[in-house]
Amino acid sequence: MNHPTDPHEMTQASSPVGTYAGYMPGFGNDFETEALPGALPQGMNSPQRCNYGLYGEQLSGTAFTANPPERTWCYRIRPSVKHSHRYEKIDLPYWKSAPCVDPDVISLGQYRWDAVPHSDQGLTWLTGMRTMTTAGDVNTQVGMASHIYLITESMVDDYFYSADSELLVVPQEGRLRFATELGIIDLEPKEIAILPRGLVYRVEVLDGPARGFVCENYGQKFELPGRGPIGANCMANPRDFKAPVAAFEDREVSSTVTVKWCGQFHTTKIDQSPLDVVAWHGNYAPYKYDLRTYCPVGAILFDHPDPSIFTVLTAPSGQPGTANIDFVLFRERWMVAEDTFRPPWYHKNIMSELMGNIYGQYDAKPQGFVPGGMSLHNMMLPHGPDRDAFEKASNANLGPDKLDNTMSFMFETRFPQHLTPFAANEAPLQDDYIDCWTSLEKKFDGTPGKK
Numbered sequence: 530m531n532h533p534t535d536p537h538e539m540t541q542a543s544s545p546v547g548t549y550a551g552y553m554p555g556f557g558n559d560f561e562t563e564a565l566p567g568a569l570p571q572g573m574n575s576p577q578r579c580n581y582g583l584y585g586e587q588l589s590g591t592a593f594t595a596n597p598p599e600r601t602w603c604y605r606i607r608p609s610v611k612h613s614h615r616y617e618k619i620d621l622p623y624w625k626s627a628p629c630v631d632p633d634v635i636s637l638g639q640y641r642w643d644a645v646p647h648s649d650q651g652l653t654w655l656t657g658m659r660t661m662t663t664a665g666d667v668n669t670q671v672g673m674a675s676h677i678y679l680i681t682e683s684m685v686d687d688y689f690y691s692a693d694s695e696l697l698v699v700p701q702e703g704r705l706r707f708a709t710e711l712g713i714i715d716l717e718p719k720e721i722a723i724l725p726r727g728l729v730y731r732v733e734v735l736d737g738p739a740r741g742f743v744c745e746n747y748g749q750k751f752e753l754p755g756r757g758p759i760g761a762n763c764m765a766n767p768r769d770f771k772a773p774v775a776a777f778e779d780r781e782v783s784s785t786v787t788v789k790w791c792g793q794f795h796t797t798k799i800d801q802s803p804l805d806v807v808a809w810h811g812n813y814a815p816y817k818y819d820l821r822t823y824c825p826v827g828a829i830l831f832d833h834p835d836p837s838i839f840t841v842l843t844a845p846s847g848q849p850g851t852a853n854i855d856f857v858l859f860r861e862r863w864m865v866a867e868d869t870f871r872p873p874w875y876h877k878n879i880m881s882e883l884m885g886n887i888y889g890q891y892d893a894k895p896q897g898f899v900p901g902g903m904s905l906h907n908m909m910l911p912h913g914p915d916r917d918a919f920e921k922a923s924n925a926n927l928g929p930d931k932l933d934n935t936m937s938f939m940f941e942t943r944f945p946q947h948l949t950p951f952a953a954n955e956a957p958l959q960d961d962y963i964d965c966w967t968s969l970e971k972k973f974d975g976t977p978g979k980k
């Protein structure tokens with residue numbers, strides 16, 4: 530006679546089920562985590578008295594009635610209103626917000642920059658941010674800004690949040706720790722992090738100097754792109770996104786909180802660390818993602834799909850299919866298409882494309898687009914492979930070919946990107962970039978069949 534299996538004979542996973550220490554897997558999940566046992570109320574959000582004498586507080590990233598709403602319940606030592614006092618304005622002259630249209634700067638043109646070098650100045654996350662371009666308008670919550678960060682010093686008793694924006698961080702050199710209200714994210718090159726609007730954190734240098742790129746998203750949050758006919762797998766898979774487990778500190782020390790609000794910076798003095806969330810649950814949280822887990826999909830017989838095939842995250846604009854920002858990744862992959870010009874074709878787009886090189890060599894520009902460097906191809910400005918790339922790709926014997934040692938990305942937006950004075954005058958602009966197309970020759974002579 531068969532008996533039902535005794536559940537006590539089964540081997541059960543230990544709890545929590547995360548397989549990556551310190552983080553919880555999934556994209557936009559309704560997570561729950563507590564740094565002290567019993568700190569998280571069960572079955573309700575707002576008990577009459579919270580365990581440990583904690584204060585319950587909701588952080589909302591969307592309007593209450595958005596579908597789905599994005600919010601997180603925090604159980605903290607002090608409510609956030611105790612981490613906020615009278616504000617005074619401060620100046621961070623290199624961190625710009627849209628609209629930032631300088632009459633002396635020409636944004637129309639194909640631009641490329643070498644990696645911005647480190648200086649001997651001690652720079653933090655706040656003082657080391659260098660805005661390259663802005664697009665849209667921070668006051669109406671549309672558009673974006675792109676930045677380079679150069680960091681040598683950790684923030685100490687110094688905290689920050691942006692009310693203006695969600696930040697997408699793309700390290701290129703060095704390792705950073707984001708100690709946030711909702712937990713700790715350690716970040717290194719080949720990973721990205723997303724820091725939601727309103728989240729308080731400090732940034733520490735684990736291995737410096739640190740350099741990287743930031744996309745500041747003024748609009749609707751980044752989400753996973755719909756895969757359409759590709760189906761349920763490949764590209765960025767939800768399980769590879771990691772949100773931190775709860776972490777808190779109970780430190781009573783004079784501290785500063787800096788707030789970016791409507792493009793301006795303000796500071797306030799408080800008497801303790803604001804990183805005092807002992808437990809939280811919800812779907813509005815920071816996360817990181819390892820770009821090496823991105824599974825590219827491409828042409829397997831002939832021709833070349835649009836670069837949207839490489840979208841990691843997309844921030845909608847309200848007009849379907851037309852992103853406020855697409856974050857697009859060009860990484861190692863096999864090229865197998867037959868009788869095909871394999872690099873990106875020549876094009877002129879309504880979208881504005883800002884690219885950065887994390888490491889290696891980009892196939893459309895074998896020279897000049899260097900790790901740490903950036904390029905900008907603005908709205909309705911033609912561009913494409915340089916002469917060497919064109920000739921090589923046009924004459925190559927086409928067998929299976931691996932593009933190796935390459936990782937570049939694009940912040941693409943529906944809005945034109947305006948250069949800041951820093952990008953135009955101080956950053957290492959390559960004056961000769963436009964010459965990379967000069968030697969492209971006319972091949973047409975009226976002879977049919979000529980290739």
Ligand SMILES: [Fe+2]
Pocket residue numbers: 876882906912
């Ligand atoms: Fe392009």
